[in-house]
Amino acid sequence: MRTRKQALGDRNIVGAKIEARRKAINMKQKDLLTQLQIKGIDLNASGLSKLEGQLRFVTDFELKALAEVLGMTVNELLDIEE
Numbered sequence: 001m002r003t004r005k006q007a008l009g010d011r012n013i014v015g016a017k018i019e020a021r022r023k024a025i026n027m028k029q030k031d032l033l034t035q036l037q038i039k040g041i042d043l044n045a046s047g048l049s050k051l052e053g054q055l056r057f058v059t060d061f062e063l064k065a066l067a068e069v070l071g072m073t074v075n076e077l078l079d080i081e082e
Helices: 015-024 029-038 045-052 060-070 074-078
Strands: none
Touching (some): 015 060, 029 045
């Protein structure tokens, strides 16, 4: 497993959580990308890597699909207590 070379960015607050959850459930990036495509989200490997590294913005459509695929709520991803 490769480690991140760049420091985390500041373009989203969910990227690190998405990466941690994906790794916790032993899901590879390509598997996550496949599941997102099934949900109509067209994201490539570079885009996902930038998203996880907080180097790109996340759309609301992507956020909803990511939460569903990762078995989380949007509030959990956003660190909002219900």
